[in-house]
Amino acid sequence: MGxxxxxxxxxxxxxxxxxxxxxxxxLKGTAxxxxxxxxxxxxxxxxxxxxxxxxxxRGGQIRVAWVDTVDTLDPHFTSSLGAxxxxxxxxxxxxxxxxxxxxxxxxxxxxxxxxxxxxVTHVLTLRKGxxxxxGDDFTAEDIKWNxxxxxxxxxxxxxxxxxxxxxxxxxxxxxxxxxxxxKPYQFLPVAWTxxxxxxxxxxxRKAVEKQGRAYGRNPVGTxxxxxxxxxxxxxxxxxxxxxxxxxxxxxxxxxxxxxxTILLIREESTAVGALxxxxxxxxxxxxxxxxxxxxxxxxVNVVGGVEGNYTYVGMNNKKPPFDDKPLRQAVAFAIxxxxxxxxxxxxxxxxxxxxxxxxxxxxxxxDQCSSKRAQYFDLEKAKAFRAQSKxxxxxEVEWMVVGGYTGSGGVGPRMAELVQPMLAKIxxxxxxxxxxxxxxxxxxxxxxxxxxxEGWVADLDPxxxxxxxxxxxxxxxxxxxxxxxxxxxxxxxxxxxxxxxxKALYDKADLVLALDAPCxxxxxFKVFKALSKKVQGFKYIPADSMRFHAIWRA
Amino acid sequence: MLQYAGQRxxxxxxxxxxxxxxxxxxMKMAPxxxxxxxxxxxxxxxxxxxxxHELGLDRSVLVQYLIWVWRFVQGDxxxxxxxxxxxxxxxxxxxxPVTLYLSLxxxxxxxxxxxxxxxLAALKRNTWVxxxxxxxxIFFNSFPSFYLGIVxxxxxxxxxxxxxxxxxxxPAEDLTKGIYHLILPSFTLGAxxxxxxxxxxRSSLVDVLNENYIKVAKAKGVQGRALVYKHAMRNVLIPxxxxxxxxxxxxxxxxxxxxxxFALPGIGxxxxxxxxxxxxxxxxxxxxxxxxxxxxxxxxxxxxxxxxNPRVREL
Numbered sequence: 069m070g071x072x073x074x075x076x077x078x079x080x081x082x083x084x085x086x087x088x089x090x091x092x093x094x095l096k097g098t099a100x101x102x103x104x105x106x107x108x109x110x111x112x113x114x115x116x117x118x119x120x121x122x123x124x125x126r127g128g129q130i131r132v133a134w135v136d137t138v139d140t141l142d143p144h145f146t147s148s149l150g151a152x153x154x155x156x157x158x159x160x161x162x163x164x165x166x167x168x169x170x171x172x173x174x175x176x177x178x179x180x181x182x183x184x185x186x187x188v189t190h191v192l193t194l195r196k197g198x199x200x201x202x203g204d205d206f207t208a209e210d211i212k213w214n215x216x217x218x219x220x221x222x223x224x225x226x227x228x229x230x231x232x233x234x235x236x237x238x239x240x241x242x243x244x245x246x247x248x249x250x251k252p253y254q255f256l257p258v259a260w261t262x263x264x265x266x267x268x269x270x271x272x273r274k275a276v277e278k279q280g281r282a283y284g285r286n287p288v289g290t291x292x293x294x295x296x297x298x299x300x301x302x303x304x305x306x307x308x309x310x311x312x313x314x315x316x317x318x319x320x321x322x323x324x325x326x327x328x329t330i331l332l333i334r335e336e337s338t339a340v341g342a343l344x345x346x347x348x349x350x351x352x353x354x355x356x357x358x359x360x361x362x363x364x365x366x367x368v369n370v371v372g373g374v375e376g377n378y379t380y381v382g383m384n385n386k387k388p389p390f391d392d393k394p395l396r397q398a399v400a401f402a403i404x405x406x407x408x409x410x411x412x413x414x415x416x417x418x419x420x421x422x423x424x425x426x427x428x429x430x431x432x433x434x435d436q437c438s439s440k441r442a443q444y445f446d447l448e449k450a451k452a453f454r455a456q457s458k459x460x461x462x463x464e465v466e467w468m469v470v471g472g473y474t475g476s477g478g479v480g481p482r483m484a485e486l487v488q489p490m491l492a493k494i495x496x497x498x499x500x501x502x503x504x505x506x507x508x509x510x511x512x513x514x515x516x517x518x519x520x521x522e523g524w525v526a527d528l529d530p531x532x533x534x535x536x537x538x539x540x541x542x543x544x545x546x547x548x549x550x551x552x553x554x555x556x557x558x559x560x561x562x563x564x565x566x567x568x569x570x571k572a573l574y575d576k577a578d579l580v581l582a583l584d585a586p587c588x589x590x591x592x593f594k595v596f597k598a599l600s601k602k603v604q605g606f607k608y609i610p611a612d613s614m615r616f617h618a619i620w621r622a
Numbered sequence: 623m624l625q626y627a628g629q630r631x632x633x634x635x636x637x638x639x640x641x642x643x644x645x646x647x648x649m650k651m652a653p654x655x656x657x658x659x660x661x662x663x664x665x666x667x668x669x670x671x672x673x674x675h676e677l678g679l680d681r682s683v684l685v686q687y688l689i690w691v692w693r694f695v696q697g698d699x700x701x702x703x704x705x706x707x708x709x710x711x712x713x714x715x716x717x718x719p720v721t722l723y724l725s726l727x728x729x730x731x732x733x734x735x736x737x738x739x740x741x742l743a744a745l746k747r748n749t750w751v752x753x754x755x756x757x758x759x760i761f762f763n764s765f766p767s768f769y770l771g772i773v774x775x776x777x778x779x780x781x782x783x784x785x786x787x788x789x790x791x792x793p794a795e796d797l798t799k800g801i802y803h804l805i806l807p808s809f810t811l812g813a814x815x816x817x818x819x820x821x822x823x824r825s826s827l828v829d830v831l832n833e834n835y836i837k838v839a840k841a842k843g844v845q846g847r848a849l850v851y852k853h854a855m856r857n858v859l860i861p862x863x864x865x866x867x868x869x870x871x872x873x874x875x876x877x878x879x880x881x882x883x884f885a886l887p888g889i890g891x892x893x894x895x896x897x898x899x900x901x902x903x904x905x906x907x908x909x910x911x912x913x914x915x916x917x918x919x920x921x922x923x924x925x926x927x928x929x930x931n932p933r934v935r936e937l
Contacts, residue, residue, distance in 0.1 A: 510655070
């Protein structure tokens with residue numbers, strides 16, 4: 069065995085949690101190490117976990133307020149974070165995201181062991197004794213059916229692209245399956261996680277075939293909770309799955325709770341009021357403006373950290389005036405990120421100088437901003453760029469904002485108001501226009517805008533956060549940026565198995581992106597959840613997650 | 623009489639048809655569509671085109687409308703694009719009862735507070751009772767219900783803890799719990815209404831008390847309660863009933879705000895979310911139901927009016 073492989077084995081052994089895997093798996097290439105957080109970075113993520121102070125107590129129920137929408141509980145068709153947080157409790161994935169306060173890792177969930185005989189072949193040994201909520205046994209057939217469902221063009225799943233390089237799935241025996249790809253796709257570990265990845269979430273075939281379109285309202289998974297009631301726009305009620313396979317600290321099956329009621333409140337101040345009055349035990353998302361109020365409250369714990377996201381000010385590269393590169397560069401250097409973080413995010417964010425965010429730790433550069441190699445605030449530099457622009461006179465532009473969580477984690481309008489005077493200093497007059505969701509989406513998707521802002525949330529691998537957003541012609545490249553050098557760099561990085569080489573490619577691509585300035589990178593924002601102090605044992609994971617698996621009510 | 627009823631029915635149907643066309647066209651003219659919303663950040667042109675076709679949204683507006691009408695009159699009100707749930711169930715079974723209870727609660731609350739206040743203010747007119755009462759009435763009539771709701775939640779729900787801050791429980795299942803949860807929302811929605819009714823009642827009673835037949839009754843020796851309730855009330859109520867009926871539309875507007883603030887799963891909240899998500903079927907059906915409710919209310923007001931005012935009965 070070569071030295072590299074020894075190193076990989078050792079690194080892997082550190083990363084993968086021992087208590088969930090009976091035997092250590094080894095991996096050629098380092099795809100699974102995609103996001104290990106070095107100890108020195110703990111400060112950045114700075115999670116405030118709820119530490120267990122009392123012994124585990126079984127039984128009881130909790131009520132939580134959900135502020136974001138839940139569109140469907142069919143994970144292969146959802147794009148809403150509110151839904152993903154529910155999936156995490158109703159389903160399992162092939163893998164799941166784990167976080168121990170220092171490292172983010174992708175650990176086996178339904179797959180007990182993951183072997184890679186060669187860079188494109190994956191052999192999964194599955195957990196035995198797992199049952200779906202309807203009593204069906206979980207077997208290799210389910211992996212095969214789920215992966216094929218995603219790829220099926222008739223099914224039209226919006227996540228099908230994650231398995232574009234899937235060649236075939238072979239069943240080796242009841243609990244062993246071989247998955248073969250055409251190329252060594254590095255994004256795979258994230259895609260195979262059960263919550264954010266969605267492409268690895270395992271749904272029950274019988275239920276889908278029987279219910280058809282109604283399956284999204286009647287999910288059947290293998291998770292610790294099963295859905296018993298969904299009253300439209302009112303509540304989702306989950307009850308304990310007594311056959312769940314994972315064991316708790318007391319040796320008996322999880323979960324500890326009997327019931328979780330998710331109230332679909334949506335109106336933020338109402339949810340906060342309910343939490344403070346003690347009518348709900350938690351909130352899945354704390355809007356930034358309520359942070360100071362909740363952090364002060366002695367009955368409530370606020371947990372959160374920087375997650376896989378970045379906010380940017382997008383400029384339409386295809387239309388005047390931002391078809392002019394120096395003008396865009398001027399904008400990128402004219403924006404002072406500090407007041408935005410303090411006033412728009414109420415301190416709940418850090419500056420972003422790249423599309424790659426802290427939880428993607430093997431690829432995130434701690435000195436990305438301090439090194440000043442990318443974009444940063446420098447008014448003189450901005451003015452110099454401005455002078456090079458072909459638009460010499462004052463330019464008038466329209467900045468479209470949207471309210472709600474869509475708008476840069478909820479702060480779009482506030483941010484636009486802060487940036488407006490900054491851009492006035494370099495001869496750009498900004499007119500802020502507020503649109504509602506549907507109109508804003510349409511304008512963004514069809515390129516019918518000059519300037520807009522977005523808080524882009526991505527899965528925890530650099531590929532998904534940089535490739536479909538900035539490569540020429542890709543569906544999420546709303547600003548119409550194009551640079552063949554950049555395209556090649558991130559294209560190669562998609563299949564580069566060596567982490568160091570892959571990171572070098574992204575570092576280079578990052579600089580190209582920053583200096584071309586198709587957008588101005590603003591911040592990586594923190595995502596907060598609030599829980600009553602009566603709720604114990606909650607583990608924060610920086611990935612759109614609110615797991616009820618191992619929490620109990622004191 | 624039958625001819626009259628027949629005429630009204632025809633007028634009603636034509637009105638409903640016009641409303642349906644108007645709303646349909648208006649919704650289609652709004653930029654954006656449900657497909658884009660559903661795809662959200664997973665948008666790409668291929669998925670968009672496929673889904674649009676699957677939902678039948680790439681056909682001409684006229685064809686879409688005709689298909690909708692044909693199905694609607696047969697009872698097929700379509701389904702929600704996002705949830706897949708049947709519109710008729712979402713609307714009639716789940717949401718309508720909530721709004722009806724809320725409206726009923728608000729109306730009762732408003733009438734119980736407003737009419738006695740108005741009467742008292744009229745009887746003690748130009749005293750501090752009158753000024754205080756009518757001052758409060760104007761205050762609540764102008765206070766925006768959205769903000770009032772939030773203030774009530776924070777004062778009575780969070781700080782004092784006297785009432786629940788949100789949520790709906792069907793009174794049919796648990797009367798006490800149901801009513802308890804409807805108290806703050808009913809106050810919020812009813813307050814505006816109460817202010818209006820109190821002022822109308824007061825001015826109406828003041829007018830009536832100046833009428834000749836009241837003077838005759840006084841001369842005959844009738845006084846106090848009998849004077850007000852037996853002789854004056856019916857005539858006082860005529861303008862009140864008229865205004866109450868006309869303003870019922872305002873109640874619905876307020877219901878939207880109140881339902882959002884208190885997280886009540888009623889029609890107001892349903893249609894708001896539906897419009898923002900461009901759920902065409904849901905919006906159409908909701909508007910039709912609301913229009914029908916309006917028409918029924920107007921009918922009831924007319925009937926009540928005829929009962930109160932015998933002179934109208936010959937028509």
